[in-house]
Amino acid sequence: MTQRDAIFPAGRHALYEAHGYSAAIRSGDLVFVSGQVGSRSDGTPEPDFARQVQLAFDNLEATLTAAGCTFDDIVDVTTFHTDPEKQFEDLMQVKDRTFSSPPYPNWTAVGVTWLAGFDFEIKVIARIPEAA
Incomplete structure (x- = not known):
């Protein structure tokens, strides 16, 4: 069985502790990143959607x-949106800066009614480069 290794970024924020989950899990040469939200360091939502x-x-x-x-x-992206039509333009500005040229990752966008006070969440699967 492949071992699971928890991964946390530097300056790990309060949400991981408050809700008892890992930022990501490394399994073999893949990294499964938990949904990341636009939280401040104390875990509270940033009120401005673009920010x-x-x-x-x-x-x-x-x-x-x-x-x-x-x-x-990144090979696969899933995003969650509380109001996809209104939020699309702001999201695309960040997406286009981040993924500026092909090949683009797979992407699934899901409209939801609740994200624990947030309006956007992104989770991904990435392949660890061979040198890492």
Whole structure:
């Protein structure tokens, strides 16, 4: 059986402790990143949606870095949105800066009614580079 190793970014935020989950799990050469939200360091939601999306991507980047990965190593993305139509433009601005050229990762966007006070969440699967 493949061992699971928990991964946490530097400056691990309060949500991991409060809700008892790992930022990511390394299994073999894959990293499964838990849903990252636009939280401040104390775990509270950033009220501005565009900033909340950027913080979620920043939190994702910190977790990927802790695993020895970058955005280029992502193979699958799932995002959750409380109001997809209204939020699409703000999300696309961050997405286009982050994934600026092909090949793009797989992407599934899901509309939801509740994200524990947040309006956006992103979870990914990444492959750990051979050198890591």
